[in-house]
Amino acid sequence: EDKVVQSPLSLVVHEGDTVTLNCSYEVTNFRSLLWYKQEKKAPTFLFMLTSSGIEKKSGRLSSILDKKELFSILNITATQTGDSAIYLCAVDGFQGGKLIFGQGTELSVKP
Amino acid sequence: SAVISQKPSRDICQRGTSLTIQCQVDSQVTMMFWYRQQPGQSLTLIATANQGSEATYESGFVIDKFPISRPNLTFSTLTVSNMSPEDSSIYLCSVLTGSNTGELFFGEGSRLTVL
Numbered sequence: 001e002d003k004v005v006q007s008p009l010s011l012v013v014h015e016g017d018t019v020t021l022n023c024s025y026e027v028t029n030f031r032s033l034l035w036y037k038q039e040k041k042a043p044t045f046l047f048m049l050t051s052s053g054i055e056k057k058s059g060r061l062s063s064i065l066d067k068k069e070l071f072s073i074l075n076i077t078a079t080q081t082g083d084s085a086i087y088l089c090a091v092d093g094f095q096g097g098k099l100i101f102g103q104g105t106e107l108s109v110k111p
Numbered sequence: 112s113a114v115i116s117q118k119p120s121r122d123i124c125q126r127g128t129s130l131t132i133q134c135q136v137d138s139q140v141t142m143m144f145w146y147r148q149q150p151g152q153s154l155t156l157i158a159t160a161n162q163g164s165e166a167t168y169e170s171g172f173v174i175d176k177f178p179i180s181r182p183n184l185t186f187s188t189l190t191v192s193n194m195s196p197e198d199s200s201i202y203l204c205s206v207l208t209g210s211n212t213g214e215l216f217f218g219e220g221s222r223l224t225v226l
Binding site: 034036041042043044045048088090096097098099101102103104 | 120142144152153154155156159167169201203207214215216217218219220222
């Protein structure tokens with residue numbers, strides 16, 4: 001059965017800290033891995049990764065994929081309170097657009 | 112990208128009633144999906160809304176409980192029928208843009224509370 005597992009499930013840090021969120025997957029077919037940020041209701045797209053070893057970066061956020069070891073990490077440097085959210089990892093397994101989501105990591109950044 | 116409008120944004124419903132959620136997209140999209148997110152849980156796909164034909168449901172979801180319409184390429188509805196407290200969730204409409212990329216965009220979600 002295809003699955004996506006995220007760790008940790010929750011994390012509390014202070015502003016300025018750097019965090020690393022983990023996502024591992026086991027899927028029959030792999031097309032891409034996506035990261036989303038969910039603050040209230042709608043997840044917003046962060047990154048899509050398709051190739052191993054190529055870092056995607058957007059401001060203080062970066063992500064990389066390892067297709068050999070079947071995992072991805074999302075790094076957030078110099079965290080701010082506005083980074084507090086649930087971060088979702090999802091895999092596109094060539095199933096007609098269906099994504100398989102992990103449980104999410106709830107990040108709380110304290111002032 | 113796509114702008115996706117969902118309504119209602121939230122509602123409180125009585126047990127045994129039904130509620131229809133609407134999803135409007137600002138452009139024509141091929142793929143539309145309905146996800147559910149129960150409290151404290153991640154997203155689970157309910158079904159793929161197919162234009163002009165019956166929706167494709169995931170395991171554990173049936174048409175009688177979650178009837179879906181998709182009359183055109185920009186609009187879809189999801190009905191949650193005969194609701195029970197277990198149906199209290201956020202329901203999210205999502206669309207796939209750029210059919211070769213797999214990038215999903217989500218609507219703002221509809222938070223349903225069933226009493």
